[in-house]
Amino acid sequence: MTKQTSQIIYTKVDEAPALATYSFLPIIRAFTKSSNIEMVSKDISLAGRIIANFPDNLTDDQKMSDHLAILGELTQDPNANIIKLPNISASIPQLKAAIKELQEKGFNVPNYDESEEITKRYSKILGSAVNPVLREGNSDRRAPGAVKNYAKNNPHRMGEWKKDSKTAVAHMQKDDFYGSELSATMEKENDVKISFIDENGNEKVLKASTPLEAGEVIDATKMSAKALQEFYQEAIDEAKKKDVLLSLHLKATMMKVSDPIMFGYAVKVYFKDLIEKHKELFDELGVNFNNGIGDLYYYLDKIDADKKAEIEADIAAIYEKQPRLAMVNSHKGITNLHVPSDVIIDASMPAMIRGGGKMWNANDKEEDTLAMIPDRCYATTFQAVIDDCKENGALDPKTMGSVPNVGLMAKKAEEYGSHDKTFQAENNGTIKVTDKNGNEVFSFDVEKGDIFRMCQAKDAPIQDWVKLAVTRARLSNTPAIFWLDENRAHDAQLIKKVTEYLKQHDTNGLDISIMTPLEATKKTLQRMRKGLDTISVTGNVLRDYNTDLFPILELGTSAKMLSIVPLMKGGGLFETGAGGSAPKHVQQFVEESYLRWDSLGEFMALAASLEHLANSQDNEKARVLANTLDKATGTFLENDKSPARKLGSIDNRGSHFYLTLYWAQELAAQNDDAELKAQFEKVAKELSENEEIIVKELVENHGKPSDIGGYYLPDDTKTLAAMRPSATLNNIIDSI
């Protein structure tokens, strides 16, 4: 009897992981097709999403269906099995660059700011637009034993931490999101309206309806623009006084409404003298500093040469007067304040801490930095890690414990879902939240420019999160800490729920506690230094921060994380690593045909996906594929076949070859499935006999530029050729 074919979705994304896919997906397809598994590609890349959302003026050939919407629906299907690679969460400058590239390639898509209606349509594509749609479950991220052991035996380089390091975090002391938050749990189902009431009592409805379920936690808060600007000024003065770099760490991509505004205020305070002097011209040009100082450079090319020279001289004078900015690319003069998506807090703070508290200055030298993280909700965590490193020195990857994370994120939980409920006050007045009976739920006095934000966390995801935490603590016999601060309004509501829901589980013998993020960080680090593991059970933002922070310190990168999202409807979403799409890697690939992207995350996600398929669809061949892939990944780690950072050895494509070789060898060696054994004995033999020639063909072009025909929409034929350069390997794979 032939079994029905099962589908695994493999997402088409952007930048480095997209390049890796050109090499790896044909291999996966070849290995799985005899097991009734079809690997289906769905395009969630930035370019793909633009094309899907703006079919208006495209030819039939160019049009594409909305794959993200299709996958969003699929998450509700118990049979869903999706492997999700990291995609770009685009800032406005990235979105504009992608639009420009598409237009140059003959796609008649509109400009971002062509009209209010078009900008509104683009807002669906802006920032973190994919993950909240697909993440219909909570998050379970950890370093598997084999990966952790590999890191202990092959420790990555850690920068030295000195006791007198001047590196520190600067955060606000009042009038931030943390200090202003109000929260409530809905007793019954309800619907709330958000409105702005001006000083004359006129109401403007900002969002007419937000349906709420019984048991749902909602909270609202504001950030005072005045207090934020004062904070930036104080931090600027402090960095100057201490003679350290100044850096800003926000999440302008994931927090796509609030954080670009906060980024913009930093630019406006740092470049105050420049902006005051040229205010009229900048207004006339339409410069938007929320897009970074880079936005001004864009317009500078459009004005007359004398004026441009004058402004450039004024910019130089600012750099002379103000503290030195941390650099993104010193060769190109790109600073931390250039583009809001270049320095993203989840990856930027850990990389700085891994490097001994240093960032890069304009002379390509490392220096201490004052790291501005305005809001106190999460800033103290990073400060605690820095304090610990100053006191006790750098952590030691050879001995340190691990910090798996169980994160609340389903149904757009917490700040993750705040995009359509975040507003900047257009004037002085009040922002009110009222329920359907006209009762006031929250009210905030606001001044012009203040940022208001409302968040939701539904009860079912919270229950699921508590259950996942208990399960993980039990399975790994590891203490778990809920990172919740009773002094924060939202967390106080969650603490009540967690305390209640924990009673529904057998926690006998488990060590489960609730601590403030600050205390949890200290405790976790203490245990870590003793080689002990501690599960961090966190809300959505700390999920994001912790799953880069601890892996980057433990493993050197969060690319090696196993990252599973058990979908609440029974399906599985398997994310690859916990990091991003590594734009720097593409630049290196184009310059020297060397792709240092590590696909370990993809290997682990694939094994987890195959295992899920085996269990959910009763496919024993999938189980054999999963088990053998797991073993192959172990051998891959033991033999250290990950790409190095620099040219000189195999890169991503070479690492795929070795994984393929080991996987085929494991399939040939197993005795659970005779058909797979017979099929892969031949493959393993061919691969191993041709190892030398294949490796030679794979590294032949290293050091020379490569042409992939685009950035956001690379040319398929060219990229395929660049990513599959070994004819010998291709022949073996294509004839499986």
Ligand SMILES: NC(=O)C1=CN([C@@H]2O[C@H](COP(=O)(O)OP(=O)(O)OC[C@H]3O[C@@H](n4cnc5c(N)ncnc54)[C@H](OP(=O)(O)O)[C@@H]3O)[C@@H](O)[C@H]2O)C=CC1
């Ligand atoms: N799940 C998702 O969809 C996510 C998407 N993003 C998006 O990715 C983009 C880039 O984000 P950014 O904050 O710069 O973070 P990235 O994680 O992309 O890059 C930071 C650095 O991490 C290292 N790194 C990450 N993944 C790998 C890997 N697989 N192999 C080797 N090294 C790796 C690289 O370090 P080095 O250069 O030192 O080798 C890289 O330069 C943004 O558009 C962001 O929105 C970000 C996070 C998650």
Ligand SMILES: O=C(O)CCC(=O)C(=O)O
């Ligand atoms: O959705 C995003 O913008 C990024 C998500 C991310 O960084 C993460 O999940 O770790």
Ligand SMILES: [Mg+2]
């Ligand atoms: Mg992250």
